[in-house]
Amino acid sequence: MFSYLKVIGMGNQEGLYRFKLLMVLEALFAGVYISLTRGLFVIFLVSIGYMVEGISFVVLVSSFASLVIASVIYKRPSFLMRRVKFKLVFFHALERITWFFIPLIRHSLAVSLIYSLYMVFSSVLSIFLSFTIYGLLNEVEIKDITAKRSAVMGISNIIGYGIGIFLLAFLPHENKFVSIFSLGTLLGLFSTVLISFVDVSSLERTGFPSRAEQPEKVFSASFFFVILLLSGNLFGIVWTPYLMNELRGADFIAASMSLSGTLASITASLVWSKRSFKALRLGLVLNALGPLLVWFVPVPEYHIGVSVFTSFTFTAANFIGTFLFARYNEWFGAVKSSILLVIISNLAQLVSAPIGMAFGSNYGLAFSILFLAKALAMVLAAIFIPEVAVIREDVARTYSRILYKNSVVGYRVAVEVSRETILGVFRILALSIVLATLYLIYRTLLLLIT
């Protein structure tokens, strides 16, 4: 059995308290920083003339870049295990410093590139932060700190958005974003200073299992989490335009929805954090009703209440995924858990962007897809994840194994077919180049002698 050093969790109460305090404070400043930078990035893009397609393109490119980087680290996890402190602080600072440069650039391609770079740094940082939490704490403490960080980040998000709106309204138009992003960066760098006090020396000795003991469990949990996050991202893309364009809701309602949703998720983080998987399951079931509620409630004002409901239940559903990984952490390892969480998040973002672009304007279809995605996540959790399943655990484990094996076979077939197709294309291309060159040679000869 693979074991991990839980240095902080092993009776060192003072160390644990210090670690938790630093991580929560880091989340507090990071929340304001994110609101002032990433939160206003879309508005910045619009201000420099970006259209919806351009914004989606930036999101797509950056998500793809982060996904690639996270996948590379997953293949070579040893990158995480050497000089952890230096890399954690380095990427923490680098991610924040990138925002100094973004408002200075006006060229669309350059903005896409630098934002992709930021996303890459952000992904690596997320991996290191998850690795720090998953690598140093046990399951109970992971749940506790995740909930506290979520709640604190929610509060600081609200503060950050408040500051952002104030600055957007009162700063002069020229160099407005330079000032806001710089302020965000400075606050973000303050959280970097805080993170530099975290003792991660024990992570240097962390290992990871060469083979996962129960890969089917990780697979089912990942599959569920991707679908859930995908539905969450899609909801974000579709809901506000539906409210404003279709239901003719005022813009303050959209803003209130966002605020009430954040407040609900703060409360939900504290409420759901101590609950069992069976209780969280209820949140998941209720969350699946969200798209239907949004679709069938015609009064825009009522959507504020719906937002409270969906945010509250989504937090529970989200906790299922996070807590599952906290549990699997014991045998799956902090290294792979942390990387996989980032891959899942990026994958969900990457898939949701084109779906949103394709079906975003057809609200009926979009809400149907959303409902189906949430229902699928619910079915996956109810049947294939033993910890959450409504059926007997051993039966769920068997189903999970069947799903995993079939998916692996399907994946291998798909990879083989794709490989053959790509090779076929390359072969035809190679032959075409040879024949074209041959034609060129003899055409030249013919032109010379005639």
Add this chain to the structure above:
Amino acid sequence: MTEDIIRIIREILAQMAAETVRLIPKIFVTLVVILLTALVIKMINFSFRKLLKVARLDEAFEKLSGIALPFSLSNAIIWVADLGIALIASYGIVNIFLGAQYIQLFTEGIYYGARVLSIIALTLIIFTLFNTAIEKVRVETRLKGYMFFIVLLLVTAMLVDITALSDPVKNALITGLSLGVGISIGVFAAWFFFHEYLDRRFAEKQKG
């Protein structure tokens, strides 16, 4: 007398030297052309080999046609490409050294060479097809001999076309060969379709 000889030799040497000096730029350019040709051929060979290795042409041809060629198709393509480049280079060298009046001769030479090459290629293709047909269909030895005979006649007719014989002789030979091939195929077809009937008739006649 001796002075005359020396003067003549001097003139000859002077003329040779003058011609050599006149030819030096041409020789230099020719050397450059040859070097460039060698370089291009080397590059083409290298890149074609890599590309054809990716394309797996021989394997694909054998799999798709079911015919095993006696030579490598990839090598043949590389050889044809090299030949093309060599011909372009030769054209350039002829143009530099001999001038435009020899280009016509060169062109005729190329056409003649192309005819020879096409006959070789056709012969190879015919023999390959012949071999494949024999391997695929169980053919008895006599029939094999007959098919080989027809193929030889066809190849001979093509060879006659590139010989230096006069046109009437060529025409007469090719007409004769064509007639021979036609009659042979006709007789074979008659035997192939009606041999049972003919056997019966002959047997009846012998009895009667």
